[in-house]
Amino acid sequence: MAASSSVNPARTLVGLAVYDHGSSSNARPDRVALPAGGSALSTLAARSVTSSPSPRFQQCASRRRPKPCSSRRAALARAAAVETVEAAATDALVDKSVNTIRFLAIDAVEKANSGHPGLPMGCAPMGHVLYDEVMKYNPKNPYWFNRDRFVLSAGHGCMLQYALLHLAGYDSVKMEDLKQFRQWGSKTPGHPENFETPGIEVTTGPLGQGVANAVGLALAERHLAARFNKPDNEIIDHYTYAMLGDGCQMEGIANEACSLAGHWGLGKLIAFYDDNHISIDGDTEIAFTEDVIHRFEALGWHTIWVKNGNTGYDDIRSAIKEAKAVKDKPTLIKVTTTIGYGSPNKANTYSVHGSALGAKEVDATRQSLEWPYEPFYVPEDVKSHWSRHVPEGAAFEAEWNAKFAEYEEKYKEDAAELKTIISGELPAGWEKALPTYTPESPADATRNLSQQNLNALAKVLPGLLGGSADLASSNMTLLKMFGNFQKGTPEERNVRFGVREHGMGAICNGIARHSPGLLPYCATFFVFTDYMRAAMRISALSEARVIYVMTHDSIGLGEDGPTHQPIEHLISFRAMPNILMLRPADGNETAGAYKVAVLNKKRPSVLALSRQKLPQLPGTSIEGVEKGGYIISDNSTGNKPDLILIGTGSELEIAAKAADELRKERKTVRVVSLVCWELFDEQPYEYKESVFPTAVTARISIEAGVTLGWEKYVGSKGKAIGIDRFGASAPAGRIYKEFGITAESIIAAAKSL
């Protein structure tokens, strides 16, 4: 059942504002810090009660606000919000902090003469409240397991997040880094990249991805909490926050993921919709007039509207409080802001979205917001106010470590399992669970063999979970020992994504980025990778280990016809950096593909699997797959076959058959399975030469896909047999024959070489 938190982060904030600075030296520089159960760290958890930091800055800020809240209303709202946030500063100091954020963004974009100042200027208040008052994190260990997650779905506004990470004390964003915004090799690239900047959870920028990642992060929290929390120890308990703009809202992927979040009732997901009415083409009136709040209600979300996001800090605080109180639904907080707030001539226009303000307008903005400081200046009182986050964060982690130590003592087995999820360490001998096959094993579709692997792995890999986009019974992805991950059963591991491929991929990215030991898989027909390619590219770029289980991988699916027959997809993933495209031919190769997918912790894998039955071929092996390409049979000596036949997946069988025929004619023929080009290309020269000797130019490849790219292996004198047109609707055997994907074609080609 769902574990709804009883630990209020606001309460744990109390008293931790001033903290023994010595403790920050205990911060973990490691990417993943395992809780050291019972270690010295746990003693840090003792709450050293003290008062909140006293405000040093009392300047009246009301004149600065173009749209000031009535101060009485603000006071009332503040009274309501104060329970949530003990450590809040005075309004004046908050103003100053918010303007610090705005100007760090303005100045960095100005220096780079490139970037997006508009969002940070409008969203700085939300950013301040979240990072300064609401979120639990440890700046000196950005990977502390139980941190709140934040995703800037509108990734172009990344200077907002860089400014916040800087103020909060993250080592990844020093002042020099802010000054290197968008420069070669900097920690502050043009869009947030988790692999560049610790503190960034996921790579965003392509719109709509981030909010879907946030759904995945929230799913992971809910799932792990349901599995591991105990009535006396809610060891997993964090929120996931996302910030998205009009652009994200328009993208279909966002609707897909948010529909699922509503269905799953992810109560600890809180999304801020930066409603600024401006997109690149101008006023959103020209293309986006739907009622977003109404739509989210239809999707099963709780919704709140903060009408003054520019200065209405208390409204933002109250909204977060309300969102946290609604435990069975995710919350969308629509926050109406002014893009480029503070810029007298560019605010509320698209011109402030994606370009530097220009020196003149920067000056005008300094005037308008009464900001007398030089560029990149952080006022001392702001610095001092934010400085508490380092000790506080260390204390959060220490407190949690102590909690984990108790957990470990009481729930040894659960703790051990949870540790593997936190660390990503694979249990010793896990790979022995992989099934193996002999040529005598029954012929089977690789999609079925894939299911055998998934079910075998689910027993040994506690972090394995996933599912299909409404094709579980076709993709063969159900884990038989588990039920469905649902609102009422979040501890289960079969995720039902519905027909939402794009959202599915991005949700899996979020799951993978939540914890190193979570291993999400997702599935659809291979051809429908076209629907989720943008999410798959983010898997590759952001080093998210997602296993893409893609069945019906060729014309072998038959009657469904060309809309369902992938032709160009293998090459299109072979071309994508940092993703492994695997096309196993039988049981051993499918097991090998899974071994590779599990072991490659920093890259996703795509498994292309057959709908149709395939024989278990002599010579295939897990070890072979790990090399990407290998010889499955050969009757030559001295590394000088007359001919090399190369196949992948369902066509390896055809290559093997043709080889048998040709050998009867006294030819020496080598058959190579080129199951994963990327892995093969990474092998040492000697190995590659042992498979494809330069001297042997008679080479024929066969694959039920386009021939483009095969020149790389067959060379100028070889021949690639494939399909350079769209497929057709007919029984599979007929299509193979009509398209010449046959042993006869190979034999004819061999004779012509």
Next chain:
Amino acid sequence: MAASSSVNPARTLVGLAVYDHGSSSNARPDRVALPAGGSALSTLAARSVTSSPSPRFQQCASRRRPKPCSSRRAALARAAAVETVEAAATDALVDKSVNTIRFLAIDAVEKANSGHPGLPMGCAPMGHVLYDEVMKYNPKNPYWFNRDRFVLSAGHGCMLQYALLHLAGYDSVKMEDLKQFRQWGSKTPGHPENFETPGIEVTTGPLGQGVANAVGLALAERHLAARFNKPDNEIIDHYTYAMLGDGCQMEGIANEACSLAGHWGLGKLIAFYDDNHISIDGDTEIAFTEDVIHRFEALGWHTIWVKNGNTGYDDIRSAIKEAKAVKDKPTLIKVTTTIGYGSPNKANTYSVHGSALGAKEVDATRQSLEWPYEPFYVPEDVKSHWSRHVPEGAAFEAEWNAKFAEYEEKYKEDAAELKTIISGELPAGWEKALPTYTPESPADATRNLSQQNLNALAKVLPGLLGGSADLASSNMTLLKMFGNFQKGTPEERNVRFGVREHGMGAICNGIARHSPGLLPYCATFFVFTDYMRAAMRISALSEARVIYVMTHDSIGLGEDGPTHQPIEHLISFRAMPNILMLRPADGNETAGAYKVAVLNKKRPSVLALSRQKLPQLPGTSIEGVEKGGYIISDNSTGNKPDLILIGTGSELEIAAKAADELRKERKTVRVVSLVCWELFDEQPYEYKESVFPTAVTARISIEAGVTLGWEKYVGSKGKAIGIDRFGASAPAGRIYKEFGITAESIIAAAKSL
């Protein structure tokens, strides 16, 4: 302003039920039949009033209905609906017709032992009402311009549409074709393909695409009506109907397109949502619990719920009537049905979705629906009832031809323009509008040059319209002489798609499929083709001439970083069948790319364009682009250069520079622009040999993308310079240098060869 129709199709139906059969011989077999203004055909438009066909079948059908409407209620509703539909048959005959449709689907799937009987069985009533009572079409000329359009977005249920086309008298679906369902070379493939089966408007199957195509079809109608209709002659006036299921509803693309349809107020778009609660994974409860009606209201649609879609014919009729009355909003009619209606043991289960029922269950269904006939039988009374559609359809077209003749007489210029849109014929000399450049013309980004071409073409191509996914000012796609296509100004040609790439692509497919002379273009950053790849594949497969204007085509975009830098995208489209991937290098090549895009009526084109300025290179030409690859400079003789340098787009300049350097060292160097691989590959052998002589193996390619695939042109002994990793965030010049995409790299490579 919007042209809301005052011509009620129901009224034109009156009296046309019985028609001079001789007229059917006037049906046009041509793909596109131009109205023959003032010809003999117009005399056919005289309305020969007659009575509706008399029902010959009076059997009481009420016993067959598991959920019978109260007959009184039905009679009342019928009374309301009768105004709309004069030609409706008795309930009993309708039942019989509906069951004919069901069993044609059941029998065809059974014979193929493959297919999807569930949807046709559930949606047959909707299908019957639409094709028999509501829609205006001419079976003998499926391309009659003013026909109502129907899109089966849930394409897997195509046997529904094949059965309907067959009953309606389309030559494309004879009884033999039904019996060849899903067989090699048949007119009845596994999913609807417009290029296989006249009568099918668009290729569907990949879910969500169809409803977005329907938005494009409805947009086209609204736009053309606004441009061409006159107060006394509404020459363009048809509806667009779509049928979509739960799967389509879950897809993000559907939300994107429907959000736009609501924004645009496409009142003549009527979508039927087959609400059957079943998807492949089982009950939709497991993944799809949002409130669809509520969501569509938020998107600005009118909504209606028909609770008994299985037998509630009158409710369906009333809903359509209501939908037509709402002229400023599209309408979603949610029709609750039972998937596999009539199958005693499989109805309302996923097992009836995508598999043949099996002989036993087919028998049981025959019993249950009291269907005593052999497979593929169409009862005589049903046949006779439907037979009126051939003469009626001919009359619709003839009447419209007469109307067009009047239009032509009165509005000569408009008529001429409209004719080019209807026929797809290009105005003589259109290509003279394309701008040309000399090496002295100023350097410019190809995205800007693209805008010059678009604006030049807009003056001569009346069917050119399109826009960008919220990047008009970056993609440079605005047509300066036109305003925005909006609810209040649908006659304009700049379409504002918002940040909805996938919906945009599919909407453009719909526009392209509406009329041969409509030429939609759409734009985003090249990297975001990943969001719309599924729609682009449908463009390619369904022969939809869409121009994809894809800017920011490489690392040359600089600071936005790897999420925005396409690396693997060129090859991924070169691999896709029937789509042209063009990467022009300068002004002449950009003009050439547009010439190619316009002339290729049966394939879409992708133009990859630079963000950064590029010089106008000596030697480039429109004619060169038309050949796909050509020599831009060469100092060799006898077709034997020492070295061939090959570049595309922004790297052609680098190749030219390197050639200059190498020539200084007395090398003979040829520079080839390989702007479009597909076109080059189609050239005769002699031409290809004249560009790439087999004997010259010293070849170097340079392109800011992956090197995979370039082996095809540089051969085993050549070298491909490219980028086989993700990009980086930094100023463009720095990235080019760091990645070695420079003249120096070419020179070094040349020396190593």
